[in-house]
Each structure stands twice: as C-alpha cells, then as structure tokens.
Amino acid sequence: MRTRAQEWAQKAYEKVKAAAAEGAEEYKNMALKFPVLVRQAGLAQALAFLQSRGKGAHHAYGNDLAQVLGRAGLEALAEEARKAELMAYLRLTREVLQAAEWFKRFAQALMEE
Amino acid sequence: MDAKALLFVHALSPLHAGTGQGIGAIDLPIAREKATGIPYLPGSSLKGVLRDRAREKEWDEATLFAVFGPDTDKASEHAGAVQVGDAKLLLLPVRSLYGVFAYALGPYLLERFLREAEMVGLSTPKVPTAPGQGEAVVAPGSRLKEGGKVYLEDLDLTAREDPLLGEWEAWLAEKTGAPVGDRLVLLPDDLMAFLLETATEVMARIRLDDETKTVARGALWYEESLPAESLLYTLVRAERSFRKGKEMPAESVFALFKGLLEGALQLGGKATVGRGLCRVRIGG
Numbered sequence: 001m002r003t004r005a006q007e008w009a010q011k012a013y014e015k016v017k018a019a020a021a022e023g024a025e026e027y028k029n030m031a032l033k034f035p036v037l038v039r040q041a042g043l044a045q046a047l048a049f050l051q052s053r054g055k056g057a058h059h060a061y062g063n064d065l066a067q068v069l070g071r072a073g074l075e076a077l078a079e080e081a082r083k084a085e086l087m088a089y090l091r092l093t094r095e096v097l098q099a100a101e102w103f104k105r106f107a108q109a110l111m112e113e
Numbered sequence: 114m115d116a117k118a119l120l121f122v123h124a125l126s127p128l129h130a131g132t133g134q135g136i137g138a139i140d141l142p143i144a145r146e147k148a149t150g151i152p153y154l155p156g157s158s159l160k161g162v163l164r165d166r167a168r169e170k171e172w173d174e175a176t177l178f179a180v181f182g183p184d185t186d187k188a189s190e191h192a193g194a195v196q197v198g199d200a201k202l203l204l205l206p207v208r209s210l211y212g213v214f215a216y217a218l219g220p221y222l223l224e225r226f227l228r229e230a231e232m233v234g235l236s237t238p239k240v241p242t243a244p245g246q247g248e249a250v251v252a253p254g255s256r257l258k259e260g261g262k263v264y265l266e267d268l269d270l271t272a273r274e275d276p277l278l279g280e281w282e283a284w285l286a287e288k289t290g291a292p293v294g295d296r297l298v299l300l301p302d303d304l305m306a307f308l309l310e311t312a313t314e315v316m317a318r319i320r321l322d323d324e325t326k327t328v329a330r331g332a333l334w335y336e337e338s339l340p341a342e343s344l345l346y347t348l349v350r351a352e353r354s355f356r357k358g359k360e361m362p363a364e365s366v367f368a369l370f371k372g373l374l375e376g377a378l379q380l381g382g383k384a385t386v387g388r389g390l391c392r393v394r395i396g397g
Contacts, residue, residue: 035138
C-alpha cells in the first residue's frame with residue numbers, strides 16, 4: 001500500500017526526468033506557473049490555456065500531468081474538467097493541484113536554469 | 114472568576130498570517146488548521162501586537178507584565194492574566210457576479226463559531242437548515258441572487274431563501290461592523306472547504322535587478338493571503354493578575370486590555386507592503 005502522493009510523485013518524477021533530458025525551458029516555466037494558474041483562474045480555464053499554447057512544451061506538460069492522473073492526455077482531462085458535475089470538479093481540481101505540485105518540485109530539482 | 118469575550122477581527126487589507134515556508138504551489142502559504150484546513154491567525158500574533166501597543170501607550174512595567182506576562186527571560190515568574198486564542202475564519206469574502214462580493218459561510222464554520230459564542234454567553238440567531246448539494250442559502254431579497262441563482266467564483270448555485278440568513282446578517286453587521294448586510298451566503302461544507310482552499314488571494318511578487326530593472330533571476334515568488342474583508346473571531350479570557358504587588362481582579366485586567374483595541378491594528382506578516390490592516394471589535 002502506498003499513499004496517493006507517493007504514486008503521483010513517482011510518476012511525475014519519471015515524466016519530468018524524461019522532459020529534462022530534452023532541456024525544455026518552456027516546460028519548466030509552465031511547471032512552475034501552472035499550480036497558481038489553476039488557483040487563480042479555475043481548472044477548466046487553466047487547462048484550456050494549456051491547450052491554447054500549441055503543440056510545444058506546454059502541451060507536453062499538460063499531457064504528462066494528465067497521464068500521471070491516469071487520464072489519456074490533456075484533451076481528455078480538459079474535457080472531463082468541462083463536463084464534470086460540481087463535486088467531481090472540485091475533486092479533480094484538488095487532484096490536479098496535488099500532482100502539479102510534484103511537477104513543480106521536480107522541475108525545480110531536475111531542470112537546469 | 115474570569116472575564117471572557119469574543120473578539121471579531123475584520124481584515125481591511127489582505128491578511129497574511131504565514132507559516133514561513135511552503136512546499137506546495139505557493140511559496141509563502143497562510144497558516145491553516147491541519148485537519149480542517151480552516152485558515153487562522155495564531156493567538157500569539159494578536160497578543161504580541163497588543164503587548165507592543167501597551168508599551169507604546171506607556172503602561173508601567175508592572176501593569177504590562179501583570180496583563181501580558183513578564184519578558185521571556187523571566188517567563189517562569191508568573192503567567193500573564195490575559196489568554197488570547199487563535200482567531201479562526203468565520204466569513205470568507207468570495208467573488209460574486211452580483212453584489213460585488215459574497216460573505217461565504219458553511220454549517221461547520223458556523224458550528225465552530227457557536228461553540229465559542231456560547232462560552233461567552235452571546236445570544237445568536239437560530240441555525241439555518243444546511244444547504245443541499247449545489248445549493249446556496251441567502252437572505253430574502255439578497256442582492257447576490259439573480260433569476261434563482263447565485264454566482265460565486267466560477268460556480269453557479271441554486272439559490273434558496275431563508276429569513277434566518279437575514280437575521281444573521283443583521284446580527285453580524287451590528288456585532289462586527291463588517292459589510293455583511295445583503296451579502297451572507299450559506300454553502301454546503303464540501304464547497305466551503307474547497308473555497309477555503311482555492312479562493313484565498315495569491316499574489317506573485319518579484320525583486321528587480323538594480324542593473325537591468327527587470328526581474329532578478331529566480332526572484333519570483335507567490336504569497337497567499339486571506340482577502341480583504343475577511344472576518345475572523347477569537348476567544349479572549351482574562352483572569353486575576355498573578356503578579357505579586359500588582360494584584361488586579363479579572364474585570365480590571367479586561368478593562369485595561371479593552372483599552373488597547375481602539376483603532377486599526379497591524380496583524381500577521383508583510384506589514385511593510387500593506388498587509389494585515391485590521392479592525393478589532395468586542396462582540397460581547
């Protein structure tokens with residue numbers, strides 16, 4: 001038995017490590033910014049923002065985040081956020097925030113300035 | 114014999130009662146109760162500010178030590194006569210499409226408040242029936258309501274009117290001096306917990322590089338605050354003075370303490386950038 005945080009931490013670590021190998025500065029910037037974006041703009045809005053950023057590093061970050069949470073990718077997660085009933089939306093927001101915090105932590109640790 | 118009262122703390126600017134260091138999304142988060150996530154302002158923070166104010170008002174040392182306790186190096190001599198509890202959040206200001214903002218409250222927050230209100234013998238209005246899922250209870254004719262809905266942050270909730278909310282609005286407005294009239298909304302606990310987590314104010318702050326006048330490398334951080342207009346409450350008890358040669362009954366101690374609450378207080382951190390300007394009122 002492992003905690004939710006451990007699961008997400010391990011998966012996020014692998015994702016960020018793989019992204020770091022490509023030296024994506026944009027990926028890191030988004031990883032640092034995204035949790036606050038969710039808090040300030042709301043989940044659906046923040047995910048839509050990721051989708052609007054084209055197919056680059058920001059999109060890759062969104063995909064990684066969605067996959068850590070067991071979703072197919074950014075599109076699937078964004079659609080779920082748009083369609084979720086209130087309580088499910090609140091829970092999804094919490095989960096995204098918690099996973100995104102691991103991404104932020106590992107991006108700071110593993111990615112070069 | 115002791116003297117007790119509830120103090121209401123009304124934030125006039127964002128209030129940052131910090132924990133020093135966060136490892137989450139926010140670099141400088143606010144203090145919250147571990148199990149419930151309710152934001153609070155530690156009693157020590159309030160007590161320290163009032164002690165400082167007593168010095169400014171040139172209380173003599175014996176009185177100051179009798180009321181607030183001796184200086185740290187003599188802490189073992191005797192206890193202070195005043196006990197200041199943690200100030201817990203009662204009403205959270207939340208963005209609303211109508212009425213500028215709403216004062217959000219949940220059944221659990223109210224229950225917590227009633228426990229302490231009962232201790233000091235305050236008579237309060239009755240507790241309204243808790244809202245169902247996706248429901249928001251407002252006072253009849255509340256300005257938050259439009260077409261049977263209440264719109265908070267990005268949540269659309271079904272409005273239900275209850276005259277008891279009107280009674281609470283009047284009671285709170287009178288006791289606290291905060292603009293509660295026509296703004297109070299009772300939300301389901303789960304939703305309230307979510308807002309407590311996500312509807313606080315998060316500000317990005319930077320440090321500029323002197324040479325370039327742009328952001329210095331790595332000098333961006335996020336600070337969390339309770340929004341302006343937040344309303345907190347705390348229980349304050351006064352006992353008799355324990356200081357030899359400076360005996361006072363609880364009532365006199367409390368009268369002295371009350372004298373310190375005039376005007377605005379600066380509570381919590383980040384005072385130099387305008388955080389934590391508060392008005393404190395005794396609610397009986």
